[in-house]
Amino acid sequence: MGFEDINSNEEQNSMIHKHQILGLLKCSTYPNIVSGFLLNFRLPDSELTYFIEINQFQKMCESINKKSFNIMDLILFEAKKIEGFKKRTRWYWNLDDFFESFYNN
Numbered sequence: 001m002g003f004e005d006i007n008s009n010e011e012q013n014s015m016i017h018k019h020q021i022l023g024l025l026k027c028s029t030y031p032n033i034v035s036g037f038l039l040n041f042r043l044p045d046s047e048l049t050y051f052i053e054i055n056q057f058q059k060m061c062e063s064i065n066k067k068s069f070n071i072m073d074l075i076l077f078e079a080k081k082i083e084g085f086k087k088r089t090r091w092y093w094n095l096d097d098f099f100e101s102f103y104n105n
Contacts, residue, residue, distance in 0.1 A: 001039065002068040003061055014067065021061075024054040034102055039079075041071060047091055051098065052079035 002014035006021050016037065027035040036053040052060070052074055060069060060077040080101060084093040 049082040050074050050079040
């Protein structure tokens with residue numbers, strides 16, 4: 001997935017926009033707020049869904065020296081996988097376990 005450089009004033013056209021990143025970084029400064037991206041990768045046979053906190057996302061963007069990231073980049077920067085399953089035609093995710101992981105930390 002492509003992302004825009006928050007330090008650039010040039011017009012950019014990526015999936016994750018500069019204003020989204022800056023807004024989430026601002027929200028992350030409030031107490032008891034966890035902000036980040038919920039990213040869904042659709043593969044031919046499955047879907048993989050990850051959540052990455054905005055501060056980790058920013059570290060990843062600064063470290064990888066490219067304009068897009070993949071699943072391996074997310075894993076290296078501590079993104080949390082959200083387990084999902086498909087019922088006939090629609091996907092469902094186990095959000096209870098996901099939210100509980102934040103409550104217990």
